[in-house]
Amino acid sequence: MLTAEETQDKERPLREAVRDTLRTRIFEGHYVPGTRLVERDLAAEFNVSRLPVREALRMLRQEGLISDRGARGAEVSTLSPKDVEDLFDVRQSLEVLACRLAATRATAEDLDRLKGLLDEADRCLAKGAVIEAHRANSEFHDAITRIADNNFLKSALEPLQGRMHWLFRHVSDLPELIQEHRDLYEAIASGNPDRAAAQSASHIGKYREQFPDDFQKTEPALHRKKK
Template identity: 45%
Template sequence: MTSVGRGSLRDLAYEALKKRIIQVDLRPGQRIVERDLADELKVSRIPLREALRLLAAEGLVVLVPHRGALVSPFTPTDVRDLFDIRESVEVLAARLAAERADEHNLGPLTRCLESARAATESGDEAEIAVVNARFHAEIVALSDNALLETMMRPLNARMEWLFRLTSDRDPHQQCAEHTELYEAIAAADPARTAEVALRHVVSGRDTALRLAAGWAVTETDPVKITHGRRRRPS
């Protein structure tokens, strides 16, 4: 197989596995059986392992040397840590976006908000998670700060995963908060934007932590979870 072929298969495995994790087809803490997954995706172990390393860098997978891999447990502590980071970097991104937004560069954020409204009205939980994560990513892009965008990139998948796992949260409330945040950015009001952004992140913290107790696994030790080998039924 050529290196280009391996790269293509790695990307295929990466996208397929990432989608399964974010859409919670694979639950937090669930063991990933490489042999079974390679057969399902019709790829060899080499590109699959490369995909798993990419996902581990994004915090979606935990690799255990000589034992395999599992979906990151994403415990309440992990959720708390993510919100601690969001309260800082997302507020910074929003303030910078308000400083740099104008009628020429607001288009992508405007279209993203429109997509979020449409998904909210249709009740499409999977799409709501996707567009809500994209909305935050567009704010970072609008901040026009390459270093901040690089720092945020590994968090984007975890944020989309969080939005999917917290789909019980009122999507209309989230959409209303995003609308208020958009209006503050469009008004080029950095101080108000920072205030709205912080309030938006904080408003989801308690709900997310409460819901995390429901999806958290009782065993979070990766070595114990990946202990032994599961055999297929004969």
């Protein structure tokens, strides 16, 4: 069931509250690839009508996090190793461009926003709020896309963001990831587009090399026990 705060927030459509809850469950590994998502059952669980659930599932399809399976309905998407490689190919090219543009277009207010997200990630990590730290890291990348201020680039990146945030949660060593984001922030803040582009390519390339081929059998990093 959705919380009272989620259902009573008049400024936030109910479909978005349902979508965000389902997305979080996917990101955190509660719904593994192949899990069926039945509209009727979800409506009963959340104590809402089927319409906001239907809309939430539609939005998650657009993000690529769920897929239609005919008579089986919707299920959490399954990505092949080639799908993962293709995602990294496209994301790396687009993200490098976003960082290059951000380095030349970021205002002082934009940089404050990026730094604030990094500080938030550190605070969350310090108190063991891993999910919130991951969320701040995801918002950091999304903020760079907004700062780049290119509508065509934004339109190309937005459908990939959900899947990339999902993938990164399987490989991320959070302290290291936050430090890499600080390095990326410094590159953007320098105003040097070549430096920002190189830092972005290095950042995504590193995690691409570490990514497990069998990630769909691997728990998200937040569930793994430290050795």
